[in-house]
Amino acid sequence: xxxxxxxxxxxxxACSHDEIQQWTGDITAHDLHAWVTNELGSNMALxxxxxxxxxxxxxxxxxxxxxxxxxxxAHAAFQSLIRGLLIGSHNVVKIPSAGLAEFTDALEPxxxxxxxxxxxxxxxxxxxxxxxxxxxxxxxxESIAAIHQHVKPHQLFIxxxxxxxxxxxxxxxxxxxxxxxxxxxLYNQRGCLSLHAIYAAGDSERFADxxxxxxxxxxxxxxxxxxxxxxxxxxxxxxxSTRFCSSNGPEVKLWESSDSLNWTVIHDSSAxxxxxxxxxxxxxxxxxxxxxxxxxxxxAKHLSTIAxxxxxxxxxxxxxxxxxxxICPLGQSxxxxxxxxHDGFAPLASLVKWKDxx
Amino acid sequence: xxxxINGKPISGTEFNALAMLVFTHQYQQNxxxxxxxxxxGTSPEQVSYWHDxxxxxxxxxxxxxxxxxTFPIEAIQKTFLTSGTTTETKGKHHFNSTDLYDxxxxxxxxxxxxxxxxxxxxxxxHPEQSPxxxxxxxxGVIAQHIAQGSSWATDETGSLDLEKIINATKNNQPVAxxxxxxxxxxxxxxxxxxxxxxxGSWAMETGGYKGTQHQLTKSELHRLFETxxxxxxxxxxxxxxxTELSSQFYSRGLNQAHQGPSWTRTRVIDPITNTDAKxxxxxxxxxxxxxxxxxxxxxxxxxxxxxDLVTRDQTNLEVSAPYFNLIGRDPTALPRGCxxxxxxxxxx
Numbered sequence: 001x002x003x004x005x006x007x008x009x010x011x012x013x014a015c016s017h018d019e020i021q022q023w024t025g026d027i028t029a030h031d032l033h034a035w036v037t038n039e040l041g042s043n044m045a046l047x048x049x050x051x052x053x054x055x056x057x058x059x060x061x062x063x064x065x066x067x068x069x070x071x072x073x074a075h076a077a078f079q080s081l082i083r084g085l086l087i088g089s090h091n092v093v094k095i096p097s098a099g100l101a102e103f104t105d106a107l108e109p110x111x112x113x114x115x116x117x118x119x120x121x122x123x124x125x126x127x128x129x130x131x132x133x134x135x136x137x138x139x140x141x142e143s144i145a146a147i148h149q150h151v152k153p154h155q156l157f158i159x160x161x162x163x164x165x166x167x168x169x170x171x172x173x174x175x176x177x178x179x180x181x182x183x184x185x186l187y188n189q190r191g192c193l194s195l196h197a198i199y200a201a202g203d204s205e206r207f208a209d210x211x212x213x214x215x216x217x218x219x220x221x222x223x224x225x226x227x228x229x230x231x232x233x234x235x236x237x238x239x240x241s242t243r244f245c246s247s248n249g250p251e252v253k254l255w256e257s258s259d260s261l262n263w264t265v266i267h268d269s270s271a272x273x274x275x276x277x278x279x280x281x282x283x284x285x286x287x288x289x290x291x292x293x294x295x296x297x298x299x300a301k302h303l304s305t306i307a308x309x310x311x312x313x314x315x316x317x318x319x320x321x322x323x324x325x326x327i328c329p330l331g332q333s334x335x336x337x338x339x340x341x342h343d344g345f346a347p348l349a350s351l352v353k354w355k356d357x358x
Numbered sequence: 359x360x361x362x363i364n365g366k367p368i369s370g371t372e373f374n375a376l377a378m379l380v381f382t383h384q385y386q387q388n389x390x391x392x393x394x395x396x397x398x399g400t401s402p403e404q405v406s407y408w409h410d411x412x413x414x415x416x417x418x419x420x421x422x423x424x425x426x427x428t429f430p431i432e433a434i435q436k437t438f439l440t441s442g443t444t445t446e447t448k449g450k451h452h453f454n455s456t457d458l459y460d461x462x463x464x465x466x467x468x469x470x471x472x473x474x475x476x477x478x479x480x481x482x483x484h485p486e487q488s489p490x491x492x493x494x495x496x497x498g499v500i501a502q503h504i505a506q507g508s509s510w511a512t513d514e515t516g517s518l519d520l521e522k523i524i525n526a527t528k529n530n531q532p533v534a535x536x537x538x539x540x541x542x543x544x545x546x547x548x549x550x551x552x553x554x555x556x557x558g559s560w561a562m563e564t565g566g567y568k569g570t571q572h573q574l575t576k577s578e579l580h581r582l583f584e585t586x587x588x589x590x591x592x593x594x595x596x597x598x599x600x601t602e603l604s605s606q607f608y609s610r611g612l613n614q615a616h617q618g619p620s621w622t623r624t625r626v627i628d629p630i631t632n633t634d635a636k637x638x639x640x641x642x643x644x645x646x647x648x649x650x651x652x653x654x655x656x657x658x659x660x661x662x663x664x665x666d667l668v669t670r671d672q673t674n675l676e677v678s679a680p681y682f683n684l685i686g687r688d689p690t691a692l693p694r695g696c697x698x699x700x701x702x703x704x705x706x
Contacts, residue, residue, distance in 0.1 A: 229662070230688050233629035233642045237660055241417040247397035248390050248424050261630070 002088065002113065004046045008032040010114050011085055017109035023078040023102075025335055032086060035338050039348040046087060046352070055358040061087035062156070062351060066124075066132035068147055070139040071096040072190040074103040076160065080136050083347045085114055092119045092132065126150070134158065134351055158350060160343050163192035163304035164275060167330050168287060168319070169200040173207045176200075176309040179331030180282075181214035183307055185263070186334045188225050189278040192304045193333050196276040199287040205253060208267040208284035212255035215263040215280065224262050224280055234277040235261045242266050273299040293323065304343065307333035359651050363461050367469055367620035370675030376621070376648055377408035380655050387428035391654050394418070408623060413644045413656035416440075416602050419449035426653045429454045438492035440601045451601050454652060456495065459604045462649035463499045466619035470608055472595065473534070473560055478505035479526045481537030481545060483512050492601045493564065497536055505534070520548050532558030535587070538565040539579060546586045553587050560593040580612050598684055602657050604649035607682075615666075615681035621648040622679045626665040627658075637667045643682065660688045 002010075012029035014020055021027075036043045040059050042050050049056035065084040069077040077093065077100065084091040095103065104120055121128070129135070134156045137147045144161040151157045167183060169176040183195045200207035227235070245252040255265040264281040268274070271288045273296040293300040303324035308315050311329035319327055325344040326336065341347070362368050362376055382402040385392050391414060395401060398412045405411055418426065419440070425431055433454040440449035453459060467474075478501060483491065485498035501508040509526040511519045523545065527533055533555060537545070542563055561583060576596075583589045591612040598616050599606040607618040618624065625634060626641040635641035643663045646656050662685040669677050 227630060229629055229640050229642075233660060233662075233688055236629045236632060236642070237415050237417065237658070240413075240415040240658060243397050244390070244394045244414060244418040244424075245421065247393040248421075 004036060004043055004086075004088070007086055007088055007114075008036070008043075010111050011082060014110045014114060015082075019106040020078070020109060023074050023106060024082060025338075027082075027338060031338055036086065036348065038339060039346055040352065049355075049357050052354075052356070055356045057357070058355045059087075059352040060355050061089045062133035062353075064090045064092065064132045065134045065136060065351065066092045066094065066129060068094045068135065068137040068139065068143075069096075069100065069103070070143070071098060071100055073187050074100060074106065075187070075191055075193075076138045077103045078106075079342065079347075080138065081118065083351065085117055087348060087351055088117070089134075089351070090117050090119070092121060092124075092128065094121050094124050097122050130155075136160070156351075158345060160192070162302050163343065164196050164273070164299055164302045165193050165305040165307065165324075165333055166273065166303065167195045167198035167307045167309070167333070168291070168315075169198060169207060169309050169330065170287075170315060171201070172310055173200070173210050176330055177207065177210035177214040179307075179309055179329075180211055181218040182331055183333040184211075184282045185215065185218045185222060185224070185280050189276060189280060189282075191334065193336065194278075195282060195307060195333060197273055197283040197285055199271070199285050199291065201287040204284055204286040205267050208253065208255060208265050211282070211284060212263075212265045215255075215265060215282075216257060219257065219262040219280070227261060227279060231277075231279050232261055235264060235279060235281060238266075238277050238281060239264060271295045272297040275299060291319070292321065296322075305333050305336075307331070359648060360458060360461060363458065363465050363619070363621050363649055367678065369620075370671050370677050371673060373620065373623065373648070374408050374675055377411065377623075377646065377655065378402070378405065380648055380651060381405060381408075381411045383651070384428055384654055388426060388654065390418075390421070390424040390426060408646055408656075409625065411646070411656045413646075413658040414654045415658045416449060416600065416660070418654075419451060419602050420447045422450070425450070425452055427452050427454070428652045436495075437490060438495065438601045439490040441491075449601055451492070451653060458649055458651055459495075460499045460503070462605045462619070462621070462647075463496055464503050466605060466608075467500075467504055469619045470617065472608060475500075475505045475534030475560075476531055476558075477507040477509070477526065477533045479509045479511050479523055479533055479535045481511055481518060481523075481535060481541040484510045487512070492599075493538070496599075496606070500536065518544055518548060520545075524553065527553055527555055527559075530556045532556045532560075534559065535561040537561075537563060539563050539574070540565065542579070542583070543574070546582050549586060552585060555587055555589065559587075559589065560595065561587065561589055562595040562597055564597040564599075577612055596684075600657075600659065602650075602653075603645060603647050604651075605647045607684075609684070613683075615683050617681045618645075618647075618679045620679055622646060623676065624663075624665065624680055624682050626663050626682060635665065638664050640664055640685065642688070643684075662686060662688050 008029050015024050015027040033043045045059040049058045067080045081091055129150055130152055136158045137144050138160040141162045144159045167180050180198050239256055242252055242254045246254050251269045253267040257263045267284045271285055274283055276282055288295050301323055305326040306319055306324045307328050307330040309330035316327040385395055385402050395412045400412050434452045436453040436456050438451045480497050483494050485494045488494040509522055511522045513519050580591045583594055596609045597606050605618055605622050607616040609616040623646040625644040627644055628635040628641045640662055643659045643661045663682045665682045668680045671677050
């Protein structure tokens with residue numbers, strides 16, 4: 001169906017609806033044109049043979065993409081689907097068996113011409129998996145490994161496994177705390193781009209104190225989701241374990257929302273990166289003079305995004321040695337640019353193959 | 359305390375009075391726990407009911423630098439470790455003597471009228487092979503004080519010795535098999551045809567599957583007991599405890615509630631409100647164990663359970679250790695459990 005130009009118009013129109021825009025961000029036709037051009041060399045690359053050195057080449061989209069998405073948030077599902085739609089592939093989206101209502105419900109504004117390219121499944125037969133040319137899997141390391149076992153030699157496999165993001169604050173604690181509270185709290189920390197820990201230069205305990213104030217403010221204007229008994233129990237356990245440590249030494253200190261589980265801030269003098277138990281629980285740590293993977297520990301290899309404040313080219317480039325694929329301004333960790341390389345992959349270019357003439 | 363744990367049930371009033379004494383003792387002698395209590399704003403002068411004794415999360419036992427003991431550190435005679443992978447931090451429960459611990463095992467057995475095994479077959483390592491396992495220690499106490507005869511059916515590498523199990527079941531005398539749920543699965547996988555156990559035989563299983571590749575419901579496990587060992591559900595006892603405790607809780611049959619001896623109490627806490635869950639409402643289990651005299655008696659777990667309405671006396675105290683319906687380890691909690699430790703051994 002359709003040309004790239006037509007699909008761009010349809011996607012931009014769909015993404016102008018609030019239900020979708022809350023997950024995709026504000027995407028215009030101009031943005032989409034620029035994105036395709038940037039990744040494929042021309043916004044006509046999928047529609048015609050274009051000069052490519054001595055050859056003429058055309059980008060060929062996979063006939064069918066299988067997106068296996070997790071239940072954490074609808075963001076990744078939308079990002080992956082928009083990429084598949086933009087290049088004109090048929091998209092089978094495997095949602096968790098328990099459903100992903102915030103994704104499926106928000107598909108309503110998509111026009112029929114795009115809906116025809118979308119198939120939602122809560123379960124899949126083996127033959128349906130083998131029908132896909134590309135399998136994009138989003139989930140835990142265990143889920144990704146299980147899916148990988150079923151990938152056939154002819155299929156392209158793009159995994160997005162367990163990821164963790166952190167913040168680094170060099171200065172300007174008051175403004176940084178406002179940005180950090182947003183990056184920690186949005187979507188209740190369920191995404192790969194949610195911050196689990198923030199490293200602060202200087203008086204990191206003071207930053208934790210300021211962050212606690214901003215977490216409370218954010219919580220009042222953006223109440224947290226209702227917690228399950230398991231989620232609440234995990235937070236209670238973290239708080240009581242932290243209380244035990246903090247009552248027995250200065251290495252750990254606890255700030256918590258009173259009479260609720262709305263937010264938790266833990267100052268921990270160890271630089272070892274620990275996973276938060278999610279739902280607005282965050283560690284604040286002193287920024288070591290050298291921040292490297294040895295200091296961060298085993299979770300470092302799962303780094304996705306480092307959100308920094310103040311955001312300067314110099315600060316960003318100084319973190320180049322860390323395994324994260326994205327360094328962004330604090331306060332924007334949850335809103336990656338359309339152009340970002342998701343886990344290091346060029347999102348459109350990695351999906352297409354090329355056909356040459358000449 | 360030894361007098362309270364003597365096999366004769368203690369009343370609700372006696373439990374509460376003893377709990378106050380134990381709390382005062384632990385608050386005074388166990389500095390890390392005292393600091394925790396102070397952080398919660400609680401001291402013995404403010405507490406008159408065992409419910410209000412601050413419960414320590416099991417993770418606190420992982421803090422090496424903060425041993426949870428009421429005696430000098432140099433008096434440590436025995437340490438039980440929680441199970442887990444080599445990279446996980448293990449919890450440590452220290453003892454200056456296991457006399458009270460052993461007494462708790464033996465007297466709970468009698469108080470709760472558990473069946474006394476003629477011949478016990480243990481599918482877990484002998485205490486000498488696994489000196490830091492509280493489960494192996496418990497089995498050693500059963501072998502020494504409760505069973506009339508015993509066979510340890512794991513070899514020095516921790517693998518099941520099938521021949522020994524088969525030989526122990528051959529003389530047409532009732533036997534009792536003790537093991538983790540995972541060790542029983544390994545046994546079921548190992549035997550081609552069902553074992554013929556003499557009438558009067560029974561089994562005790564403990565632990566879950568979290569952190570392993572196994573997923574089995576309790577009824578599926580019981581079905582395997584039936585087909586592989588000829589044991590019906592009412593011949594299967596489940597034991598629930600943890601390294602951080604000194605007493606055990608038992609149920610018999612499928613979907614039956616657990617109960618501990620009279621020197622224990624349980625609460626099910628709604629983690630959202632941090633108050634008692636309503637009868638039948640799912641929550642996290644908090645355990646109170648007077649036999650934990652030399653560490654901390656009130657332990658907060660990440661195990662999910664429900665509890666029915668508790669029977670109280672005229673002074674509004676529980677008349678006995680209440681029953682609770684164990685659901686299992688909270689799926690969001692990190693893997694742990696003695697069943698997995700056994701699985702790692704058996705998988706080598």
